[in-house]
Amino acid sequence: MRVDDEDLHVGATTSLQELVDSPLAYPATAGLLPAACRSARSAVARNAATLAGESVHGDPDSEILASLLALNAVFVDGQPAASCLTLAVRAQGRSVVTIEGLGTSGKPHPIQTAFARAGAVQCGFCTPGLVLRAKALLDWVPRPTEEEVRDAISGLCRCTGYVKPVQAVLAAAEAGGR
Amino acid sequence: MTLRRASGEAPFAADLEKPGALHLAIRRSPLAHGRVVRTDGTSARSLPGVTLVLTPDDASGLLDPELRYVGDCAAVVVAEDAELARRRAKLVDLEVEPLVPVLDPDEASVDPARVLARVEVGAGDPTAEMARADRVVERTLCLPFVPAMSLEPSVALTWLDEDRRLVVRTSAESPFRVRGRLAERLGLPAARIRVARPLVAGGAARRASVSIEELCALVTLRTGRPARLALTMEEELVTAPGHPPQRVRVRVGLREGRITSLQVSVLADLGDASEGAEELLRSAGRQALGLYDVGHVAFEARAVRTHRPPTAAPRGADMGVGFALECAVNEAARALDEDPLAFRRPRLPGPREGLEGLGEAPDSLDPQPLALLVDAGARGGGWTAEAASALHAAGSRRARGVGLARRSTGTAAGAGAAASLRLLDDGSLTLAAAPSSAGGADETAYAEAAAEILGLPLRRVVPAAADTDSAPFQSGDPAPAFFATGRAVEEAASMMRQRILEEGARLLGMDPSGVTVNEGAVRDGAGRSVDYAAIGAAALRAGHPLAVTTSPSAVPAPCSSALVFAEVEVDEVTGVVRALGLQALLAGGPYADPRPAEGQAEGALAAAVELALAAGFSLDEAGRPAAHPLRHFSLVSAGDVPPLSVRFLPTGEPSSRFGAAAVGETAARAAVAAILGAVESAVGGRIDTLPATPPRVLEALEPADRR
Numbered sequence: 001m002r003v004d005d006e007d008l009h010v011g012a013t014t015s016l017q018e019l020v021d022s023p024l025a026y027p028a029t030a031g032l033l034p035a036a037c038r039s040a041r042s043a044v045a046r047n048a049a050t051l052a053g054e055s056v057h058g059d060p061d062s063e064i065l066a067s068l069l070a071l072n073a074v075f076v077d078g079q080p081a082a083s084c085l086t087l088a089v090r091a092q093g094r095s096v097v098t099i100e101g102l103g104t105s106g107k108p109h110p111i112q113t114a115f116a117r118a119g120a121v122q123c124g125f126c127t128p129g130l131v132l133r134a135k136a137l138l139d140w141v142p143r144p145t146e147e148e149v150r151d152a153i154s155g156l157c158r159c160t161g162y163v164k165p166v167q168a169v170l171a172a173a174e175a176g177g178r
Numbered sequence: 179m180t181l182r183r184a185s186g187e188a189p190f191a192a193d194l195e196k197p198g199a200l201h202l203a204i205r206r207s208p209l210a211h212g213r214v215v216r217t218d219g220t221s222a223r224s225l226p227g228v229t230l231v232l233t234p235d236d237a238s239g240l241l242d243p244e245l246r247y248v249g250d251c252a253a254v255v256v257a258e259d260a261e262l263a264r265r266r267a268k269l270v271d272l273e274v275e276p277l278v279p280v281l282d283p284d285e286a287s288v289d290p291a292r293v294l295a296r297v298e299v300g301a302g303d304p305t306a307e308m309a310r311a312d313r314v315v316e317r318t319l320c321l322p323f324v325p326a327m328s329l330e331p332s333v334a335l336t337w338l339d340e341d342r343r344l345v346v347r348t349s350a351e352s353p354f355r356v357r358g359r360l361a362e363r364l365g366l367p368a369a370r371i372r373v374a375r376p377l378v379a380g381g382a383a384r385r386a387s388v389s390i391e392e393l394c395a396l397v398t399l400r401t402g403r404p405a406r407l408a409l410t411m412e413e414e415l416v417t418a419p420g421h422p423p424q425r426v427r428v429r430v431g432l433r434e435g436r437i438t439s440l441q442v443s444v445l446a447d448l449g450d451a452s453e454g455a456e457e458l459l460r461s462a463g464r465q466a467l468g469l470y471d472v473g474h475v476a477f478e479a480r481a482v483r484t485h486r487p488p489t490a491a492p493r494g495a496d497m498g499v500g501f502a503l504e505c506a507v508n509e510a511a512r513a514l515d516e517d518p519l520a521f522r523r524p525r526l527p528g529p530r531e532g533l534e535g536l537g538e539a540p541d542s543l544d545p546q547p548l549a550l551l552v553d554a555g556a557r558g559g560g561w562t563a564e565a566a567s568a569l570h571a572a573g574s575r576r577a578r579g580v581g582l583a584r585r586s587t588g589t590a591a592g593a594g595a596a597a598s599l600r601l602l603d604d605g606s607l608t609l610a611a612a613p614s615s616a617g618g619a620d621e622t623a624y625a626e627a628a629a630e631i632l633g634l635p636l637r638r639v640v641p642a643a644a645d646t647d648s649a650p651f652q653s654g655d656p657a658p659a660f661f662a663t664g665r666a667v668e669e670a671a672s673m674m675r676q677r678i679l680e681e682g683a684r685l686l687g688m689d690p691s692g693v694t695v696n697e698g699a700v701r702d703g704a705g706r707s708v709d710y711a712a713i714g715a716a717a718l719r720a721g722h723p724l725a726v727t728t729s730p731s732a733v734p735a736p737c738s739s740a741l742v743f744a745e746v747e748v749d750e751v752t753g754v755v756r757a758l759g760l761q762a763l764l765a766g767g768p769y770a771d772p773r774p775a776e777g778q779a780e781g782a783l784a785a786a787v788e789l790a791l792a793a794g795f796s797l798d799e800a801g802r803p804a805a806h807p808l809r810h811f812s813l814v815s816a817g818d819v820p821p822l823s824v825r826f827l828p829t830g831e832p833s834s835r836f837g838a839a840a841v842g843e844t845a846a847r848a849a850v851a852a853i854l855g856a857v858e859s860a861v862g863g864r865i866d867t868l869p870a871t872p873p874r875v876l877e878a879l880e881p882a883d884r885r
Contacts, residue, residue, distance in 0.1 A: 099186035112184040119773030122781065124183025125330050131184060154815040158329055160777055161784035162816040 079136075099128035102135060111135055111172045118168035122159035130157065134169040143173050180622060191333040191349035191375075196404035199335065200229055202393055203263035204413070205253040205270045207245035210279035210485040210801025214243040217253050218271035228266050230256035230397065239363060240392055245274065246450045247487045248802050249417040251389075256397050260408065279485035279801050283423070283447040286482035294448060294455035294481045297463060302474030304431075307439035311431035315510045318427045319502040320867040322794030323449075323489070325420040327813070331411060332418070336394040337404035339372070344398065346373045348391050352613050353646050356391055363392050364399065371395075374645040416803060419490030421794075422458075422481075423447045426502035430510050431474070437510065440472045444479035444499055451488040455481040462496035465847070466503045468737075469548070469582060470522075485801055497847040504581045504851035508858070518580045518855070523552050548582070550827050551741040551763045576758065579744045579856025583848035595662035596651060597670040598727035599628065601678065603718050605698060605711030607632065609670075610642040610649045611663050620660055623774055624667045631671035632678070633696050634710070651729075665730050673726045681713050681724060739765040740844040742783070744852035745820075748860040750879060753872030755857055757787050757820040762845050767826035775841050779824045782842035786849030788814035790857075791869050 103109030108116070111134050121127050130153050137144055137152040144152070149169045150162065157165060182188040219231030232254040234243040245252055253270045257263035286292040308314060334348040344366065350356045353373040361368040373391075390407045397405035409418075424446045431439030444462060448455055459479040467477060479499075511521040597611040611624045625639045632639070642648055675695055682700025683690040685708045693702050701707040717724045745758040760783045769775055792814065798804045824845075850868070857870050862880030 103185055105181040105185050105187055108181050108185060112181060115184045116180040119771075119777055121180045121183050122777055123330075124180075124188060125190060127184050128186040150816040154817050157816075158327065158785075158813075159781045161780035161782070161822055162819050163780040163822050164773070164777055166816070 099132055102132065109135070110175060111138070111169070114168040114172035114175070115165065118164045118171060120160060120164035120168040126157045126159075130165050134165075134172065137169070138173055142176070144169070146170065190330055191335070191347060192331060192408060194333075194335050194347050195406065196335060196337050199337070199404035199406045200256050200258065200397055200401060201260035201263045202390075202397060202405060202407040203255050203257070203260070203267040204251050204393075204407075205255065205267040205272060206413070206417070207248060207250040207252050207274070209245060209274055209276055210248050210281060210797075211277040212245045212274040213277060214245065214252055214272065215275045216271075216273040218273075219253065219255075221271060222255055222266045222269040225266060225269070227258045227262045228255060229258065229401065231270060232256070232393070232396070233270075237396060239365075240389070240396060244277075247417075247485050248797075248800075249413070249487055250450070251393075254393055254397075256401075256405070260406070264410075281484055281486060281797065281799070281801050283425070283445050283482050283484060286447070286484050287445060287480055292483045294452065294483050295459055295479075296481075297456065297459040297479045298477070299463065300476040302439075304439045304441050304474040304476040307433075307474035308429065308431040308441065311433050311439060313432045313513060315430045315432065315506055315513055316428070317502065317506045317509060317864070318425065318866060319498070319505055321421065321424045321426075321498045321501070322796060322868060323420055323423045323447075323486070324789060324794045325415050326418055326490070327415065327420075327793075331409045331414055332390055333406070333408040334390040334394045335404065335406045336391070336398040338398060338402060344371045344395055346371065346391050346395060348373065348375060350375065350391065353649065354612075354651060357646050359389075360391060360395055363389075364395055366399075372645065372647050374647075417487050419449075419451065419488045421497075422449065422451075422489035424498035426498050428502050428506040430506045432510055432514065435514055435516070437470055437472050437507070439474040440467075440470070440503075441476045442466060442478070442499060442503065446479070446481045446498070447484050447486065447489075448481050449484055449486040449489045451490065452483065458496055462499040465496055465583070466499040469500070469503060470507070486797055497843070497850070500583050500847045501581075501851045501854075504583070504848070505854060505858075508579065508581075508851070508855040509864075512859075519552060522580075522582060523549075548739050548741075548765070551739055551765055552582070554763055554825075554827055575748045575750055575860055577746060577748075577856050577860035579746070579852045579854065579859055581742045581744070581848040581851030581853075581855060583740050583742075583844050583851070595666045596649075596727065596729035597624070597663065597666035598649075598725065599670045599674045600726075601674065601710065601714040601717065601724040603711065603715040605709055605714055606638045606640060607634070607674070608640050608642050609667065611667050611670075612649045613663060620663070620774070623660075623771075624663065626771075627664065627667050628671040628674075631668065632675055634698050638698070638710075662730075666728055669730050670726050670728045673728060674724065677724050677726060678710065678713055681717055682708050685713065685716055738841055738844040740779075740841075740848040742786075742845060742848040742852040744849065744856045746853060746856040746860060748857060748875060748879075753874075753876035753879070755791055755870060755872075755875055757791070757818070757853060759820045759823075760786070760849055760852070761823040762825070762849065764824065764826050764841060764845060766841065767828050769826070772826065775826065776824050778842040779845045780822050782844075782846040783822050783824070783849050784814055784819045785842075786846045786853060787818060787820070789846070789869065790850045790853035791871070794869055 103112050109131070111131050115121055115127060115131060120130075133153050134149070137149065141148055146166060149166050153162065153165055153169070214234050217231075217233035217235065219233060222228055223231050232241060234241040234253075237254070241251060241253070252272055252274070253267070255263050255267040255270060257266055280286050280289070280292060330349065332349055334346065334350075336344060336346050339345050344360075346356065346360065348356060350373075353375045357368055357371050357373045360366065360371055360373070390409065394405040394407050397403075424444060426445075427441075427443045429439075429441040430437055431441075442463075444459065446455075446458065446462075448458075459481055462479060463477045467475060507522065508518050511518040514521070595611075595613065597609065600608050602608065607628065609625055609628050611621075621641045622636075625641050626636055629636045629639045679693060679695050679700055680690050682695070683693045686693060686700065686702050686706055688702050693700050695701075699707040699709040700713065714724065741763045743759075743761045745760075747756045747758055748754075749756075762779055762783060764775075764779060766775065796804045854865060854868070854870060857875060858865060858878065861875060861878045863878030865874050865878045867874060
């Protein structure tokens with residue numbers, strides 16, 4: 001989606017997450033959101049936003065918080081950002097891509113396909129966050145080392161032990177799939 | 179399904195909302211033990227946006243005036259908006275009379291009212307044999323409370339449907355169990371309740387005792403409006419059930435280089451939990467005593483209730499005993515200057531009697547898989563005594579450790595799962611299977627199994643949502659769920675295949691023995707065929723739609739066994755431990771698709787690094803979290819996880835695609851012992867309390883010449 005000036009009838013502290021989350025509350029944006037983006041209320045983004053919102057004033061150093069922030073990654077003009085910490089006004093005039101904008105189950109992004117192939121999706125709760133983080137990495141470093149991949153997706157997943165997600169990102173890089 | 183998860187399309191409970199829903203927030207107990215003498219919701223209720231305040235006075239069936247742990251539910255505020263509800267909850271005027279909390283499990287263990295279960299079994303004469311021992315190795319190990327720490331918060335949403343039936347969507351694992359409890363607590367007929375479950379992420383057991391569904395349901399019944407409650411991460415950490423703290427004492431009697439006697443005593447603090455205590459203790463005994471062939475054994479275990487949050491069984495709450503035993507065996511090997519792997523080889527279990535009290539005596543555990551694991555481990559890759567001693571000889575801070583674990587799930591395993599299949603008139607099938615475990619890939623595995631048995635492409639088998647209206651009734655949470663549900667699916671698919679074959683034969687005018695099923699059609703020898711769509715349509719028209727529901731009887735799940743090697747490096751100055759590698763050998767397979775079993779094992783090894791080195795938090799003397807849990811709870815991150823290697827060793831047992839029972843729990847408990855063993859080898863001293871934090875590691879550090 002593209003956030004234009006007249007769409008932003010929002011408060012000074014409205015976060016990007018709230019904007020993406022509630023197109024009905026911000027009717028001016030609703031018409032602009034492409035179908036895929038309108039459903040940008042992904043489980044991951046929303047939960048992390050709520051949780052991070054709860055605790056962010058309390059604790060900027062928390063490892064848990066860092067994990068949660070990584071879960072609700074979005075791209076603002078191609079740069080990864082935590083949707084719950086990005087003020088909506090900062091997204092003015094910029095393009096915002098959420099996991100739904102990256103690919104769908106019918107037309108998946110190559111990174112998503114690589115995740116499915118590698119068996120890297122277990123419960124699936126953090127997978128969108130992992131995929132967006134991987135996308136951000138591959139945009140900057142098309143052929144990352146394993147260590148770079150680990151750095152990029154650190155602190156997110158409670159199911160996989162990271163073996164298969166790392167394999168998936170490396171495979172996607174190998175195939176040039178960014 | 180996998181791609182729907184990877185693209186964020188698959189909804190979790192937190193994604194579900196209802197327009198016009200009321201939001202609940204819980205006012206939690208500040209004390210570990212107290213009695214609510216007065217609640218005044220007036221100031222909260224009088225503010226705009228607040229609909230309802232529930233206190234023990236007006237919700238007596240659900241809210242207990244006695245508060246039993248810090249974070250227990252004292253009152254509930256219901257508002258038009260979740261944030262508003264949370265803010266208003268703080269304004270409820272709560273007067274709590276402090277009562278003396280029991281936080282010390284030893285103190286609880288002498289109060290019969292606080293002892294939840296006690297298990298004592300034995301074989302031979304351990305006291306006499308221990309007295310004859312050349313050497314006795316004794317260890318007492320303490321495991322902390324470890325919160326389950328799933329990233330998904332608990333969320334419940336309730337509303338009344340067009341027929342004024344109560345509908346509940348919740349992240350609980352077992353919809354039927356939630357329905358049963360709601361019916362009981364709210365005094366509603368079960369038929370008036372429908373429980374539907376979206377995807378569930380993360381741990382299973384932690385969902386078991388949170389009554390967020392009951393609170394939401396009460397609000398919906400009182401107001402007629404949808405109600406939603408989502409716990410915050412801090413609430414999850416402080417109140418969600420985790421691993422019970424345990425203290426395990428192990429005495430290993432050695433005579434002529436062999437383990438001849440064993441005494442194990444356990445004290446487990448289950449907090450405010452009340453269910454499952456006895457099975458937890460029996461299971462702990464089975465897991466540990468099935469490991470070694472010792473003629474003289476005493477096992478004594480107690481579980482107590484204290485004023486701390488409830489506990490449950492993420493990744494096997496019974497792991498303490500097996501872990502402690504492995505630590506003691508490692509120490510025995512060290513005391514005798516023997517290679518820890520070779521030391522284990524001749525001591526694998528054989529038949530014996532006297533331990534029937536554990537539910538399933540360890541003599542029914544086949545020793546074969548363990549022997550295979552140890553031999554394969556000794557043959558290479560995993561461990562060599564030379565490599566291990568070379569590390570030591572160099573005076574290095576690197577060291578290796580080994581841990582063995584086996585997990586038997588008991589005779590009740592496999593019961594309580596069910597599957598149903600329906601053939602539709604377009605030739606596709608819907609599959610409802612319950613329960614499906616957390617961890618995700620299972621639904622796809624069930625659909626794949628059914629598709630393979632029925633000779634169909636995967637997309638023609640559609641998994642149905644877990645819903646008490648449409649899913650087959652399933653009586654509980656069988657462990658291991660993957661094994662039990664998988665068997666139900668295989669059985670249902672085989673029965674469905676037979677029904678399709680018979681119906682196809684009838685349409686072709688043939689005897690069933692003269693036709694075959696393949697590629698989505700029933701065929702005779704003469705080249706004639708009738709496809710599934712035609713069969714499904716004909717059956718529907720004839721008034722006998724093809725549907726199969728099955729709930730297989732209980733069979734013991736295969737016992738799972740794991741051998742894990744760990745290599746660590748210890749920084750002598752800071753005490754920081756870095757895991758350098760973990761290798762797991764697991765009995766099982768070969769699997770058509772090894773990825774789900776591998777993924778479970780890899781996840782468990784990563785969790786073991788966390789359990790061994792970082793996880794857990796303690797309560798202060800007032801029963802409050804000793805440190806801010808959000809700040810001080812450490813998560814294992816991708817960078818902390820060492821290279822992992824997982825290998826499966828076929829044991830020759832008939833293995834179905836669902837044979838990988840409890841792989842994760844087994845690997846985790848072996849790995850925690852292996853990691854601690856490696857750390858102790860590196861520092862020379864004992865570490866008796868998990869996790870092995872830098873201060874504990876430094877305290878155990880012996881001078882280089884004494885290691």
